[in-house]
Amino acid sequence: MENLDNFIKGMPKAELHVHVEGTLEPELKFQLAKRNNLDLPYESEDEMRAAYDFNDLTSFLKVYYEGMSVLLTEQDFYELTYAYLLKAHSQNVVYAEIFFDPQGHTSRGIAFDTVINGIRRAQIDAEKKYGIMTQLIMCFLRDMSSESAMETLEHSLPYKEWIIGVGLDSDERTNPPIKFKDVFERARRENFFLTMHCDVDQQDSTVHIWQTLNEIGVDRIDHGVNSLEDGVLCREIKDRNLTLTVCPISNGYVTESMKTAEIKAMLEKGMNVTVNSDDPAYFPGYMNENLIVTQRKAGLSKAQVVQLSANAFEGSWLADEDKAAFLRLLSEYVAWKYTFNILPK
Ligand SMILES: [Zn+2]
Structure with a gap:
C-alpha cells in the first residue's frame, strides 16, 4: 500500500465537524485557569491528558463540560478559537464549519454575547492573517429541554448573519431528534441550515x-455510521445527497472501533462521507491524523482520499462559487503533485 501521509498533509482540506470547546488543549486550559484564578483538579498538563480515559460518550462528556469551566471572558473564547484556527491552518485546512455550544456557557452564567463575540473576532482575525475561511454552527445540548433550545435559538437571532446553521449534540440516550422538532422547524423558518448528531452505536441509532x-x-448528519445497517436508509441518504461527518479517532474512544472500514464502505456506496476531528484536544488528532489513520487502516486509495476531501467541500454550506473555487484548488493540488484527475461524481 502506498504511503500517502505527505500527500494527505499537503492536501487542501475542509473540516465540517469540530466543536470549538473540544479544541481546548490542556496547555491553554491551564493558562486560562491561572488568568481567571481557578483551580484545576490536576497538577500538570500531562496528568490532565492521562485522565482523558474515555470509554463511552457519557464519560467523555463529563470531562468536556468540566473543561469548559475555564472559559469566562470574551478574550478566553477568542484565544480558544484562534488556537484551533492556527492549528487547522498548519494542517492545510482551508475551510471549517465550527460548532459551538452556547448552553454549555449560558448555563454557567456566561452571556451568549460574550461567547459569540470572542469566537467571531478570532474568525475574522484568522481569516485576515491566514486566509482560512470559517462559518459557525450553533449546537443545542440535547440533554437539556427543548424549551431551553428554543430560548437559545431566539437569543441567537440578532447574530443570525454570523451563524450558518444549527446542530444538536451531547448525550443522545433518551434524547431523540424528534424531541427538538419544533426548534428545528423554527430554525428552518429563520433560514438556518440544519444538522444533527446521530452518534455511533447508540440505542435506536437507525430509528x-x-x-x-x-x-x-x-x-x-453528524456521524450517522449506523445507517450502514439499513440498505434503504443508505439509499435515501444518497438520494438526498446528505453529507455524513464521521470522526474516526473520536469513534475509537467512545465505541469499540474507529469505524474506518465503515468509512470505506460508505465511499464505495457513493455516499457523501467525510472525515473530521470532532474534539481533537480530547481525542488526540486533528484533520491530518484522522485522515492518515483512516487511509492506513481502511487501505484507501489516493483517489478515495481525494474523494473524502472533495466530499467535504461539496457538502459544505458555502456559496456555490466558493465551493467551486475550493474544488479547483484541490484538483490543482492533485494535478500538480501527482498526474491524476478527480472525476466529478
Ligand atoms: Zn461531535
Whole structure:
C-alpha cells in the first residue's frame, strides 16, 4: 500500500465537524485557569491528558463540560478559537464549519454575547492573517429541554448573519431528534441550515437517523455510521445527497472501533462521507491524523482520499462559487503533485 501521509498533509482540506470547546488543549486550559484564578483538579498538563480515559460518550462528556469551566471572558473564547484556527491552518485546512455550544456557557452564567463575540473576532482575525475561511454552527445540548433550545435559538437571532446553521449534540440516550422538532422547524423558518448528531452505536441509532430525515428534514448528519445497517436508509441518504461527518479517532474512544472500514464502505456506496476531528484536544488528532489513520487502516486509495476531501467541500454550506473555487484548488493540488484527475461524481 502506498504511503500517502505527505500527500494527505499537503492536501487542501475542509473540516465540517469540530466543536470549538473540544479544541481546548490542556496547555491553554491551564493558562486560562491561572488568568481567571481557578483551580484545576490536576497538577500538570500531562496528568490532565492521562485522565482523558474515555470509554463511552457519557464519560467523555463529563470531562468536556468540566473543561469548559475555564472559559469566562470574551478574550478566553477568542484565544480558544484562534488556537484551533492556527492549528487547522498548519494542517492545510482551508475551510471549517465550527460548532459551538452556547448552553454549555449560558448555563454557567456566561452571556451568549460574550461567547459569540470572542469566537467571531478570532474568525475574522484568522481569516485576515491566514486566509482560512470559517462559518459557525450553533449546537443545542440535547440533554437539556427543548424549551431551553428554543430560548437559545431566539437569543441567537440578532447574530443570525454570523451563524450558518444549527446542530444538536451531547448525550443522545433518551434524547431523540424528534424531541427538538419544533426548534428545528423554527430554525428552518429563520433560514438556518440544519444538522444533527446521530452518534455511533447508540440505542435506536437507525430509528434516530430516520427521524432526522422524515421528521426534521436535516441538510446533513453528524456521524450517522449506523445507517450502514439499513440498505434503504443508505439509499435515501444518497438520494438526498446528505453529507455524513464521521470522526474516526473520536469513534475509537467512545465505541469499540474507529469505524474506518465503515468509512470505506460508505465511499464505495457513493455516499457523501467525510472525515473530521470532532474534539481533537480530547481525542488526540486533528484533520491530518484522522485522515492518515483512516487511509492506513481502511487501505484507501489516493483517489478515495481525494474523494473524502472533495466530499467535504461539496457538502459544505458555502456559496456555490466558493465551493467551486475550493474544488479547483484541490484538483490543482492533485494535478500538480501527482498526474491524476478527480472525476466529478
Ligand atoms: Zn461531535
